[in-house]
Amino acid sequence: MQITVKMFATLMEYLPEGAVKNTIQVQVEDRTTPYQVIDQYRVPRSEVHLVLVNGVYVDEKSRDLPMKPNDTLAIWPPVAGG
Amino acid sequence: MSWTKKILRVNLTNGEVAEEPLNMDWAAQYIGQRGLGTRYLVEETDPTCDALGADNKLIFATGPLTGTAVSTGGRYSVICKSPLTGAVACSNSGGFFGAELKSAGWDMIIFEGKAGSPVRLHIENEKAEIIPADDLWGKTVWETDKLIHAAVQDPQVRVAAVGRSAEAGCLYSAIINDLHRAAGRSGVGTVMASKNLKAVSVRGTRGVGNIKDPVRFMKSVAEQKQVLAENAVTGQGLPALGTQVLMNVINEVGALPTHNMRDVQFEGANNISGEAMLEARESDGKPNLTTNAACFGCTIACGRISTIDKGHFTVENKPEYWGNSGGLEYEAAWALGAATGVDDLDTLTYANFVCNEDGMDPISFGATVGAAMDLFDLGAITTEDTGGMDLSFGSSEALAWCVEKVAAGEGFGKEIGMGSKKLCEKYGHPGLSMSVKGQEFPAYDPRGIQGMGLTYATSNRGACHLRSYTVASEILGIPEKTDPLETEGKAGLVKAFQDATAAVDSMGLCVFTTFAWSLDNMAPQMDAACDGEWTVERLVEAGERVWNLERDYNMKAGLTGADDNLPARLLKEAAKTGPAEGKVCGLDEMLPEYYSLRGWTPDGQVTRETRQKFSLPA
Numbered sequence: 001m002q003i004t005v006k007m008f009a010t011l012m013e014y015l016p017e018g019a020v021k022n023t024i025q026v027q028v029e030d031r032t033t034p035y036q037v038i039d040q041y042r043v044p045r046s047e048v049h050l051v052l053v054n055g056v057y058v059d060e061k062s063r064d065l066p067m068k069p070n071d072t073l074a075i076w077p078p079v080a081g082g
Numbered sequence: 083m084s085w086t087k088k089i090l091r092v093n094l095t096n097g098e099v100a101e102e103p104l105n106m107d108w109a110a111q112y113i114g115q116r117g118l119g120t121r122y123l124v125e126e127t128d129p130t131c132d133a134l135g136a137d138n139k140l141i142f143a144t145g146p147l148t149g150t151a152v153s154t155g156g157r158y159s160v161i162c163k164s165p166l167t168g169a170v171a172c173s174n175s176g177g178f179f180g181a182e183l184k185s186a187g188w189d190m191i192i193f194e195g196k197a198g199s200p201v202r203l204h205i206e207n208e209k210a211e212i213i214p215a216d217d218l219w220g221k222t223v224w225e226t227d228k229l230i231h232a233a234v235q236d237p238q239v240r241v242a243a244v245g246r247s248a249e250a251g252c253l254y255s256a257i258i259n260d261l262h263r264a265a266g267r268s269g270v271g272t273v274m275a276s277k278n279l280k281a282v283s284v285r286g287t288r289g290v291g292n293i294k295d296p297v298r299f300m301k302s303v304a305e306q307k308q309v310l311a312e313n314a315v316t317g318q319g320l321p322a323l324g325t326q327v328l329m330n331v332i333n334e335v336g337a338l339p340t341h342n343m344r345d346v347q348f349e350g351a352n353n354i355s356g357e358a359m360l361e362a363r364e365s366d367g368k369p370n371l372t373t374n375a376a377c378f379g380c381t382i383a384c385g386r387i388s389t390i391d392k393g394h395f396t397v398e399n400k401p402e403y404w405g406n407s408g409g410l411e412y413e414a415a416w417a418l419g420a421a422t423g424v425d426d427l428d429t430l431t432y433a434n435f436v437c438n439e440d441g442m443d444p445i446s447f448g449a450t451v452g453a454a455m456d457l458f459d460l461g462a463i464t465t466e467d468t469g470g471m472d473l474s475f476g477s478s479e480a481l482a483w484c485v486e487k488v489a490a491g492e493g494f495g496k497e498i499g500m501g502s503k504k505l506c507e508k509y510g511h512p513g514l515s516m517s518v519k520g521q522e523f524p525a526y527d528p529r530g531i532q533g534m535g536l537t538y539a540t541s542n543r544g545a546c547h548l549r550s551y552t553v554a555s556e557i558l559g560i561p562e563k564t565d566p567l568e569t570e571g572k573a574g575l576v577k578a579f580q581d582a583t584a585a586v587d588s589m590g591l592c593v594f595t596t597f598a599w600s601l602d603n604m605a606p607q608m609d610a611a612c613d614g615e616w617t618v619e620r621l622v623e624a625g626e627r628v629w630n631l632e633r634d635y636n637m638k639a640g641l642t643g644a645d646d647n648l649p650a651r652l653l654k655e656a657a658k659t660g661p662a663e664g665k666v667c668g669l670d671e672m673l674p675e676y677y678s679l680r681g682w683t684p685d686g687q688v689t690r691e692t693r694q695k696f697s698l699p700a
Contacts, residue, residue: 022357
């Protein structure tokens with residue numbers, strides 16, 4: 001299936017070649033999970049704090065649940081602002 | 083101690099400058115800065131006074147930890163009645179001015195009356211002098227800063243000044259210190275200009291002494307600085323990308339107010355984000371961001387220092403804008419960008435520079451331009467009104483034109499300078515002002531972050547994110563994650579954030595420490611520095627007292643519970659995209675519980691019992 005992967009802030013360095021504006025569309029196995037994508041791109045799990053699928057927060061225990069075709073996975077390290 | 087225990091009272095009407103002791107009974111109850119400054123305002127002014135009249139007072143207040151070694155201890159606030167909202171104004175600024183004022187030996191300056199002609203105040207430690215400033219009137223903040231430094235011949239003098247926008251009566255004019263730090267919101271600069279006070283310059287060499295237990299204080303300060311350094315947000319995230327890291331986060335969660343809050347996601351968000359500020363420009367190969375920067379005593383250093391491409395249309399042949407200056411923070415980037423639909427980083431940076439140069443709040447300015455573009459799109463404002471300028475959403479030219487006009491107080495800029503409430507009323511669509519109590523919203527849509535709806539509605543200074551930043555919990559998971567689309571539990575969350583933040587603002591510290599610190603980290607530093615016992619419980623109680631004092635002032639000024647409301651657009655027009663699609667803000671599900679938790683009546687009045695509990699003045 002195809003999904004969109006976005007990596008922001010200090011996780012930008014893990015983006016693969018071909019990414020534009022922090023974003024790349026990739027083919028993955030059906031039922032791929034957020035953690036599988038994070039591991040595939042060698043992003044240390046300890047650096048990943050905020051995980052959103054289609055803009056909705058995914059807590060740590062749910063990051064092993066499968067995604068659907070055309071989902072958007074976006075990840076950040078710990079960030080804040082104001 | 084840590085307080086200097088001295089106030090400088092400046093009567094601008096008769097030109098008298100006098101020293102008087104700080105009321106330490108009040109300091110014990112209201113701490114300092116925001117709380118203590120408001121206590122003096124309540125004591126000395128009639129809440130129904132004309133905000134731009136001689137009877138309003140203008141208070142520059144530091145906190146007991148301002149100027150000390152505590153990380154971020156460089157803050158000061160400006161307190162007065164707001165000409166934008168009619169409510170209490172309290173605007174907090176960083177930079178170096180606050181610490182310099184404290185080091186000169188002053189906890190607070192109270193300006194009263196009105197000068198007959200333009201003046202400035204110059205302070206060197208215990209000496210303070212009112213000086214004619216006719217030569218500075220009509221000058222920008224940047225020119226004023228330069229001329230004062232040339233006059234006093236001391237590069238370490240710190241200057242806080244108003245620009246031309248304030249002189250022209252723009253209702254959201256800021257006081258700018260250190261060239262690009264701002265006491266930004268609610269029109270405190272407009273009040274300063276209404277008193278014919280152009281600038282305050284200060285040099286302090288006394289330092290901040292009187293620490294209660296110096297050994298314990300320095301040990302505690304070192305321990306807590308370590309906490310900030312080891313925290314991923316305050317030690318890495320904020321220094322690297324600043325607050326602008328939020329642009330993509332808030333857009334992804336569907337809470338980025340766009341096109342005057344017609345939409346909750348902005349197609350151009352990535353182009354104006356913190357990540358984009360790091361990218362080399364195609365035109366000159368340089369990134370927008372030059373470096374990060376810190377205010378006095380800060381070990382976080384979230385500030386942005388930026389440059390604009392010299393060939394960009396906004397600065398072509400204008401070398402005064404070619405150097406480094408204060409760059410885009412998240413709120414400014416949102417207001418100048420998503421609210422107006424403009425996604426050109428250099429145009430936004432230019433508008434931000436001009437807001438600093440001539441002292442405007444970029445949130446209210448950008449949001450008001452967004453409202454004007456909404457009115458233009460509806461045909462309620464035409465090119466006849468603007469003198470020919472096309473105010474279409476997304477127009478960089480229109481944004482740059484507007485900021486120049488408001489800065490100079492010229493033509494249609496006068497109307498943009500009135501703020502969105504008056505603008506939308508004048509052009510027949512009052513519901514298009516995205517404001518509470520007349521102050522424009524910041525960068526979070528309450529349809530996608532429900533707690534921020536209650537935050538905005540109940541903020542004592544009109545719509546504001548810094549009064550209870552529930553985004554930390556609802557989106558970022560600090561201190562713990564809550565669901566941004568749920569209203570349940572948000573009343574308690576908002577109250578807790580409001581009370582804690584009021585305490586932080588009253589101590590002299592930056593609210594950004596709270597991404598790593600709680601009051602548990604602050605209380606030991608406060609207790610080691612200041613007279614008396616300062617526990618977490620006492621700080622929370624003082625914060626709640628400050629909140630109720632501000633509320634009480636507003637009620638006496640004529641506001642009511644009916645002012646704790648949101649525009650119909652947020653209550654009736656559902657979000658069109660993102661996780662909040664189909665949702666409106668459920669304010670009515672949160673407000674009654676909030677009033678109850680506050681100990682107020684069902685219509686939002688402070689009760690006699692609550693007044694007695696906090697010993698509020700009559």
